[in-house]
Every structure is written in structure tokens, then in C-alpha cells.
Amino acid sequence: MPIEISPSPENPHRFQRRGFSCERAIKYFFASNAGLTLVILLLIIVFLLKEGLGFFPGYRRELEIYRIAGLEFVDISRKNLTAHEQLSSVLNRAYFAQINGQCARELKRSQEAAAVFNAFSDQTSATRELIANHEATGMDRGSEMLATLNNNHACQKQKALDSLPLTPHLSDTERAELIESIRARDVTTVGDPPLVTALAQQYASAQQQCAMPIAEWRSVIDSFEAAGADLSALVTEMTDAVTTTKEAIQNNDILENDRKSLLAAAANAKDPSERQKLMAEARDSLAEKPDIEGPMQSLMLRKPDCIATHAALRQACEGILAMLPPSLSQSDANRLLLAARKASPLFLEALTGTSQQITQWRHDKPVPLSDSIRSFLTGKDWVTGGAWQDFYGILPLLAGSLMISMVALCLAIPAGVGAAIYINQFASPVEQAVVKPVIEFIAAIPSVVLGFIGILIFGTILRDLSQLDGLAWVPGFPIEERLNIFTAGCLLALMSIPTIFSLAEDALNNVPAAFSEASDALGASRIQTTFRVIIPAAFSGILAAVLLGLGRVIGETMVVLLVAGNRIKIPDFSAGLGTFFQPSHTLTGIIAQELGEVPLGSVHYRALFVVGILLFAVVLGINATAHKFVNRTTN
Amino acid sequence: MVTDLTETTSNSETTAIEIRDLSFAYHEKPALHEITLDIPARQITAFIGPSGCGKSTLLRCFNRINDRIPGAHLTAGTIHIHGIEINRPDIDLQELRRRVGMVFQKYNPFKKSIYENVVFSLRLAGIHQRSALDDSAEMALQSAALWDEVKDRLHSSALGLSGGQQQRLCIARAIANQPDILLMDEPCAALDPTATLKIEELLHQLKEQYTIVIVTHNMAQATRCADLTAFLYLGKLIEIGPTLEIFSTPKDPKTLSYISGSFG
Ligand SMILES: Nc1ncnc2c1ncn2[C@@H]1O[C@H](COP(=O)(O)OP(=O)(O)OP(=O)(O)O)[C@@H](O)[C@H]1O
Numbered sequence: 066m067p068i069e070i071s072p073s074p075e076n077p078h079r080f081q082r083r084g085f086s087c088e089r090a091i092k093y094f095f096a097s098n099a100g101l102t103l104v105i106l107l108l109i110i111v112f113l114l115k116e117g118l119g120f121f122p123g124y125r126r127e128l129e130i131y132r133i134a135g136l137e138f139v140d141i142s143r144k145n146l147t148a149h150e151q152l153s154s155v156l157n158r159a160y161f162a163q164i165n166g167q168c169a170r171e172l173k174r175s176q177e178a179a180a181v182f183n184a185f186s187d188q189t190s191a192t193r194e195l196i197a198n199h200e201a202t203g204m205d206r207g208s209e210m211l212a213t214l215n216n217n218h219a220c221q222k223q224k225a226l227d228s229l230p231l232t233p234h235l236s237d238t239e240r241a242e243l244i245e246s247i248r249a250r251d252v253t254t255v256g257d258p259p260l261v262t263a264l265a266q267q268y269a270s271a272q273q274q275c276a277m278p279i280a281e282w283r284s285v286i287d288s289f290e291a292a293g294a295d296l297s298a299l300v301t302e303m304t305d306a307v308t309t310t311k312e313a314i315q316n317n318d319i320l321e322n323d324r325k326s327l328l329a330a331a332a333n334a335k336d337p338s339e340r341q342k343l344m345a346e347a348r349d350s351l352a353e354k355p356d357i358e359g360p361m362q363s364l365m366l367r368k369p370d371c372i373a374t375h376a377a378l379r380q381a382c383e384g385i386l387a388m389l390p391p392s393l394s395q396s397d398a399n400r401l402l403l404a405a406r407k408a409s410p411l412f413l414e415a416l417t418g419t420s421q422q423i424t425q426w427r428h429d430k431p432v433p434l435s436d437s438i439r440s441f442l443t444g445k446d447w448v449t450g451g452a453w454q455d456f457y458g459i460l461p462l463l464a465g466s467l468m469i470s471m472v473a474l475c476l477a478i479p480a481g482v483g484a485a486i487y488i489n490q491f492a493s494p495v496e497q498a499v500v501k502p503v504i505e506f507i508a509a510i511p512s513v514v515l516g517f518i519g520i521l522i523f524g525t526i527l528r529d530l531s532q533l534d535g536l537a538w539v540p541g542f543p544i545e546e547r548l549n550i551f552t553a554g555c556l557l558a559l560m561s562i563p564t565i566f567s568l569a570e571d572a573l574n575n576v577p578a579a580f581s582e583a584s585d586a587l588g589a590s591r592i593q594t595t596f597r598v599i600i601p602a603a604f605s606g607i608l609a610a611v612l613l614g615l616g617r618v619i620g621e622t623m624v625v626l627l628v629a630g631n632r633i634k635i636p637d638f639s640a641g642l643g644t645f646f647q648p649s650h651t652l653t654g655i656i657a658q659e660l661g662e663v664p665l666g667s668v669h670y671r672a673l674f675v676v677g678i679l680l681f682a683v684v685l686g687i688n689a690t691a692h693k694f695v696n697r698t699t700n
Numbered sequence: 701m702v703t704d705l706t707e708t709t710s711n712s713e714t715t716a717i718e719i720r721d722l723s724f725a726y727h728e729k730p731a732l733h734e735i736t737l738d739i740p741a742r743q744i745t746a747f748i749g750p751s752g753c754g755k756s757t758l759l760r761c762f763n764r765i766n767d768r769i770p771g772a773h774l775t776a777g778t779i780h781i782h783g784i785e786i787n788r789p790d791i792d793l794q795e796l797r798r799r800v801g802m803v804f805q806k807y808n809p810f811k812k813s814i815y816e817n818v819v820f821s822l823r824l825a826g827i828h829q830r831s832a833l834d835d836s837a838e839m840a841l842q843s844a845a846l847w848d849e850v851k852d853r854l855h856s857s858a859l860g861l862s863g864g865q866q867q868r869l870c871i872a873r874a875i876a877n878q879p880d881i882l883l884m885d886e887p888c889a890a891l892d893p894t895a896t897l898k899i900e901e902l903l904h905q906l907k908e909q910y911t912i913v914i915v916t917h918n919m920a921q922a923t924r925c926a927d928l929t930a931f932l933y934l935g936k937l938i939e940i941g942p943t944l945e946i947f948s949t950p951k952d953p954k955t956l957s958y959i960s961g962s963f964g
């Protein structure tokens with residue numbers, strides 16, 4: 066008998082599947098959900114790439130204009146000019162640090178007296194002005210209003226007098242005299258109290274006295290500053306010329322783009338008359354090619370001039386810098402002086418190299434696409450929205466993100482993993498019941514709120530602490546900026562501790578009890594079991610926990626935007642540990658800050674998308690690695 | 701510390717473990733009732749009985765590994781090992797466990813190399829000289845009849861061994877400590893007959909040096925290996941005697957019905 070392969074519906078066999086089953090519907094429902102998430106992820110990637118990849122050609126064109134308009138040429142000289150200005154500023158700061166260091170006592174006395182008077186005026190001036198206005202408008206003197214105001218003024222005055230700041234550098238009689246003179250003031254008194262004026266004068270004369278012995282040095286600094294004048298004039302002059310060219314080219318680019326889109330529209334237009342009209346419009350908007358060669362030629366004529374100016378500057382500076390004093394008596398001033406001494410050979414070397422750079426520079430050297438990619442990946446400047454030239458270099462942001470993550474991980478790994486080990490291995494059930502939910506609760510705090518805490522506690526208090534004299538030995542202290550890498554790192558550590566803690570605790574929990582039982586049976590103590598058996602067995606799980614914590618840290622935006630200080634600059638690594646107390650910006654922060662303000666579709670807008678792509682790739686990579694480790698534990 | 705040696709009964713030379721009126725409970729639920737039993741030194745004693753009768757619980761009292769389980773506690777009675785009461789508060793648990801080794805039903809080598817597994821207890825004791833470790837490792841693996849199979853891959857992962865080899869590795873790991881007493885909770889339950897035979901042969905050799913207590917569900921195994929067999933039922937010791945006697949002429953009808961296979 067032949068086997069019937071296709072069962073007829075009229076004559077079903079015993080196991081015939083019948084109709085539509087509910088089970089299948091449920092299955093398809095879940096399958097479609099899973100599919101949807103995949104599709105969304107794909108769409109996100111496609112969208113990011115579509116918006117981002119246009120960046121590189123656009124940036125290439127910007128760099129090309131930068132070159133053909135001659136901005137790049139001017140920047141060679143400008144760079145030296147900036148270095149010169151920075152060096153002068155350091156020297157000036159050293160000079161004033163020396164003077165102020167020597168008359169520190171006078172400075173403090175003057176400042177304290179002024180602080181007392183300011184504290185008083187801050188509290189009373191508002192009412193005082195009201196009264197003065199009142200009288201000026203000629204209201205009758207006996208009015209009720211005026212009486213109230215006067216009364217208020219008296220109260221405020223008393224209150225202010227009761228809470229004047231401390232004056233450790235003023236003698237008691239001086240303080241009493243000052244307070245007396247303030248008390249004697251009435252609404253109409255103008256000018257500072259006599260003691261404030263006197264102390265200010267004392268300070269000024271002390272400054273003059275201190276400046277006398279280093280007058281020679283002052284003239285060195287002055288001549289150094291003056292030496293840059295020629296270069297400065299030259300740069301200003303060239304700047305005007307090249308910016309005009311640049312604007313012309315940019316306008317032409319815009320017109321050209323318009324024309325192209327008109328032509329494209331014409332090609333698509335169905336109606337012949339419509340097409341004619343569009344074509345005509347396109348022809349009209351055909352811009353005149355801007356003159357690039359002319360200005361460039363005149364710019365190139367300046368080459369010998371530039372070289373000569375640089376050579377002169379070099380000569381002058383070399384002589385002047387040799388006359389710097391070997392050391393200064395005030396430690397602050399001396400530190401600045403040393404910095405200047407260290408920087409000056411580099412500066413001179415840069416000046417020497419410039420002439421060659423200038424001769425070799427060519428405006429018609431092509432700018433390949435790879436240049437824009439390189440400039441993005443290795444650029445040290447992220448400058449946007451400026452009149453001169455925009456640069457999109459990722460390094461300052463990347464450095465900020467990495468350093469903040471480093472700080473965060475250095476704090477969060479010991480805290481998170483340590484807490485997990487303690488809670489999992491040593492804590493009593495009561496401790497477990499309390500600590501676990503508390504740590505996990507941290508994860509629920511909105512990051513904006515954490516940002517407040519960060520600004521207040523970590524920022525302000527830490528900075529104030531760092532300025533105590535007793536703590537000056539701590540590397541990196543005193544901290545100048547309230548918002549800095551360290552603050553952001555601390556907060557991110559706080560945010561990533563719950564992630565690291567929970568996952569590490571899970572990993573420890575997943576170590577089979579048989580391991581610890583075997584270890585116990587061999588005579589191991591609790592600590593030995595923990596460190597020799599449990600932690601090695603959970604190691605990859607703990608590593609995965611740390612990586613996922615890192616992913617969270619790198620991707621976090623709100624906190625870093627609030628507390629990292631947002632200065633776009635590669636941290637100055639010469640500061641040692643102090644590097645961590647500098648402000649910085651991050652990959653996430655820059656997107657959040659700038660995306661809302663940039664014109665849609667501009668190069669800047671696309672640059673932010675490329676930053677986003679980079680971030681996406683980094684976090685994806687971290688998570689993929691973490692998953693690898695998680696899988697390794699479960700196997 | 702341990703001064704009470706007068707308590708020692710006269711036969712402490714030949715009796716390794718002395719259990720008197722031992723009762724044990726998990727939280728409020730009693731698991732053992734008034735067990736009194738002597739386990740002779742350098743012999744193999746087998747515990748048999750139906751599932752849940754308390755064999756493992758009793759065995760795990762001997763190295764106090766039950767302390768790990770929250771709520772498990774002794775309600776009455778004493779256990780003396782070589783004359784010393786092991787439930788006294790001043791007992792050093794780690795030292796006790798070094799003297800009383802244990803092999804579990806499910807083999808559980810650490811995720812380390814074979815070598816590191818064997819020398820684990822030595823490292824715990826703070827021994828780091830390479831030569832001492834090497835000697836002990838070889839000795840233990842020889843005793844566990846594993847040396848020839850693994851001597852070429854001592855430093856590869858222990859998890860790459862077969863089940864039987866892993867169980868013998870666990871025995872080697874326990875032996876490396878040179879304990880006096882070896883507790884084995886169904887050591888062959890997860891193994892095939894060949895591996896089981898190997899371990900039984902091993903037990904015969906180990907008997908020369910160690911006092912062995914073994915829990916087994918396998919009557920044949922008990923008859924093959926054990927010198928003494930104890931039958932437990934519902935947390936009570938029903939009968940103990942030389943293996944041959946228990947299996948040929950059991951005194952208690954419950955024993956008879958258990959070994960004849962009418963329950964359990
Ligand atoms: N961790 C525990 N918590 C509570 N009760 C337990 C625990 N372990 C064992 N028991 C109980 O103690 C009694 C004895 O258990 P035990 O494990 O000693 O039996 P067993 O004879 O070894 O059984 P098997 O042959 O199945 O291994 C059982 O009733 C069991 O339910």
C-alpha cells in the first residue's frame with residue numbers, strides 16, 4: 066500500500082494539526098517584538114552613519130578653504146605670536162607674584178579692611194540707594210515711607226556690624242577704629258573709611274618699594290613684550306586679507322550648492338516651462354569665480370617679510386631671555402620663572418623652524434580626504450563657531466573622557482568589588498539586608514541630582530579643603546577649579562558602584578557552593594576560601610561587572626556636563642597628579658551641549674554625529690567584551 | 701587547650717571516632733536520634749540506609765562541616781575523635797578538618813590545574829617550597845592511583861579529566877593533607893562501574909593508613925569494601941556489626957527487609 070503523503074483535509078489522520086493555535090499566535094507576538102528591537106537597533110546605526118559620514122567630505126572642504134585662502138599660512142606666524150604672548154604672560158605673572166609675595170602683609174591688611182567695609186556696604190547699600198532716590202525726587206522728609214526706610218537702614222547697619230568678617234592681620238585698635246568709622250557713617254556719607262584708604266595707600270607704596278630692586282627685570286619683560294609688536298602687526302594685516310578671501314570662497318560655495326539643487330530640480334521637473342524657468346534661475350545664480358590667485362600672490366609676496374620678522378624676533382628674544390634672573394625669592398614667582406625658563410628654548414626652536422615652514426608652504430597642495438580623517442582623529446583642537454577657522458579634533462574630548470573614566474574606575478572598582486566581596490562572604494544576614502538595597506538605591510538617584518551634590522560637596526568643599534595650608538603637601542593641591550576631572554570622576558564612581566556591586570555580587574553568588582565546601586573541608590579559613598577559591602572562580606564575572614561599569618561611566622552625560630568643568634583642552638600632563646584637578650570636556654558632554662545649537666546639516670552638526678558614532682562603537686565594544694567574560698563564567 | 705585526655709576511653713588506640721547519644725537537628729527538625737557508635741581505626745566502616753535516613757548528616761558531623769548550614773546544630777551527645785570531644789568551643793575547626801578529610805558525592809575539583817588542586821591544602825598551611833609541594837603531590841596522586849594517568853599533564857586544568865579521574869583527584873586532594881580519617885559520602889555515586897572498581901581498589905590500599913568512613917547506597921560495594929557496616933533508619937542507628945554478619949544474619953527485621961530490597 067502506498068503511503069499517502071499529503072493528507073486530505075476531509076480525511077485527517079490521527080495526528081493531523083488543526084487550524085490556528087493560540088500557542089503559535091503567542092510565539093509570533095514575541096518573535097515580532099524581538100524583531101522590532103533588532104530593526105530599531107539597525108535603524109539607529111544606519112541613521113548615525115548617514116548623518117555622520119557626510120562629515121568627512123565637508124570637513125575636507127573646510128580644510129581646503131583653510132589652505133587655499135591662506136589661513137593656514139597665517140596660522141604659522143600666529144602660532145608663534147601666541148607662544149610669545151603666553152611666555153610674556155607667564156613672565157608678568159612671575160613679576161607680580163614676586164611683588165605681591167613680598168608685600169603680602171600689606172596686601173592682606175588692605176584686603177581685610179576692604180572686605181570689612183564691603184561686607185557692610187553689601188548689606189546696606191540697597192536701602193541706602195532707595196533713601197537717596199526718595200530724597201532726590203523731593204518727597205517730603207517726614208513721610209512714613211522714608212521713616213520706614215531709615216529704620217530699615219539702621220537695622221541693617223546694626224546687623225551688618227554684628228557680623229563683620231574676621232581680620233587676623235589688623236590689630237585690635239585698627240579694627241575698632243574701622244568699625245567706629247563705619248558706625249559713624251550715615252546715609253549720605255560717601256567715600257571709603259579712612260583706614261581702608263590708608264591701607265590701600267600703604268599697599269601701593271609697598272608695591273612700589275618692592276618693585277624698585279627688580280626694576281631692571283621689569284624692563285626685560287617690557288622689552289620682551291615689545292619685541293612681538295612687529296609680528297603682531299604683520300599677523301593682523303595678513304588676517305584681514307585672508308578672511309576676505311575665505312568669505313568670498315564660502316559664499317561662492319553656497320551659491321554653487323544652490324545652483325546644483327536648482328539644476329537637479331530642473332532635471333526632475335516634468336513640465337517643460339517649469340524646467341525652463343528653473344534652468345534660467347540656475348544660470349542667473351552662476352556666481353563669478355572668486356579671485357583666489359590674486360590675494361594669494363600678494364600673500365606670497367609677504368613670505369620674505371615674514372621670515373625676516375621671525376628672524377628678528379628670534380634674535381631679540383634670545384638676548385632678552387638670557388637676561389632672566391636665575392631665581393626669585395618668592396616660591397610662587399620662582400615656580401613661574403622656572404616654567405618660563407623651561408618653555409623658552411622650545412619657543413626659540415619653534416621660531417627657528419618657522420622660516421623653513423614658511424618657504425615650503427604651498428597653497429595649491431591638495432587636501433585629500435584622509436587629511437580630514439586624520440585631523441579628526443589626531444587633532445588637538447576642538448574649536449567651533451569661531452570667526453577664524455573651525456577645527457574638529459577629537460583628542461581633547463577623548464582625553465577628558467578617558468581620564469574621568471580612569472578616576473571613576475580607580476574609585477569604583479575597589480569600592481564596588483570590595484563591597485560585593487564583603488556582603489557576599491563576610492556580612493551577617495542583617496548587614497546584607499541593609500547594605501544591598503542601599504547600594505542598589507544609589508542607582509536610582511537621578512543623575513542631575515547627583516550633579517548638584519557633586520557641585521556642592523565634591524566641588525566646593527574639596528576646593529576649600531585643598532586651600533588649607535595644612536594640606537598643601539597633598540599632590541595636586543591647592544585646587545584652582547571647583548569643577549574638574551576629579552569631581553566628575555568621583556560622581557561617576559558613585560554612579561557605577563551599584564552596577565559593579567550588583568554584577569560582581571551575582572558573579573560571587575554563582576560560584577557553586579561545592580567549591581567553598583571543598584575548600585572548607587580541606588581546612589581553609591574563611592578568608593582563604595574567599596581569596597583562593599571563590600574570587601578566582603568568579604574572576605571573569607567580576608571583570609565583566611567592571612567592564613559594564615566602565616560602559617556606564619563612558620556613556621554618562623548629565624553628570625559630566627554639570628561637573629567636569631567643560632573646558633575643551635587637552636589636560637596639561639606636566640602638572641602630575643594635579644592634572645586630575647583640571648577641568649575638561651567629554652565626548653558625551655560635547656554632544657549634549659552643542660547639538661541643540663548647531664544648524665542642521667552643517668559640518669559641525671555632522672562632527673557631533675561622528676563623535677556619537679565613536680561613542681557608540683566604544684560602548685558596544687566594551688559590552689561585547691563584557692559578554693564574552695560573562696559567558697566564560699557560565700560555561 | 702585540650703587537657704581532658706582522662707575522658708579518653710581505654711580503647712582510644714583502636715577506636716578512631718566515638719559517638720555517644722548523638723542527636724542532631726536542622727532548625728527544629730530532628731535528623732538524628734541518640735546515635736551511639738564506635739568507629740575503629742584503620743578499617744573501613746560503611747553507613748547504609750534508605751534515602752533521607754541521616755547518613756550524610758552523621759558523616760558530616762565528624763568534621764563539623766554541618767556548621768556551614770544555617771540552623772544545623774547538635775541537640776545532644778558527644779563525638780570524640782582520638783579521645784577529644786570535637787564540639788567543644790575551643791576546637792580549632794581548621795585543624796580538625798585537616799585531620800579529618802572529606803570526599804563528596806559529586807566530585808568538585810577547583811578550576812585550577814591538577815597540580816594546584818592537589819597541593820591546595822599545603823598552600824593553605826603556608827608551605828611554598830617547590831620540592832615539598834612536588835613530593836606531596838606525587839605521593840597523593842600515587843596513593844589515589846592517578847599518578848600514571850596525569851603525570852604528563854599536571855599543569856593542565858583539572859576540569860579536563862574524566863569523572864572517575866576527577867573523583868580520584870578529589871581523593872588525592874584530601875590525602876595530600878595526610879589526614880587520620882577520611883570521610884566519603886557516596887564517592888562512587890556519579891561514576892561508572894569501572895571507575896567505581898578503581899576507587900574500591902584504592903580504598904583497600906588506603907585502609908592501611910587511614911580510618912575510612914564511607915556512605916553508600918550500593919550493597920555490593922559495602923560487602924566488597926567495608927569491614928564494618930552500620931544500618932541507619934529514620935535517623936536512628938538500627939544495627940552495626942561486621943559486614944558479613946550484617947548481610948548474612950541481620951538481627952533486626954528492618955535491616956533484613958532493607959538489604960533484601962523490600963524498601964529503600
Ligand atoms: N540542609 C538541610 N536543611 C534541612 N534539612 C536537611 C538538610 N539536609 C538534610 N536534611 C534533612 O535531614 C534528613 C537526613 O538527611 P541526609 O542528607 O543526612 O540523608 P541521607 O541519608 O544522606 O540521604 P541520601 O541517601 O538521599 O543522601 C532528611 O530528612 C533531610 O530532609
Ligand SMILES: [Mg+2]
Pocket residue numbers: 755756757885
Ligand atoms: Mg546523603
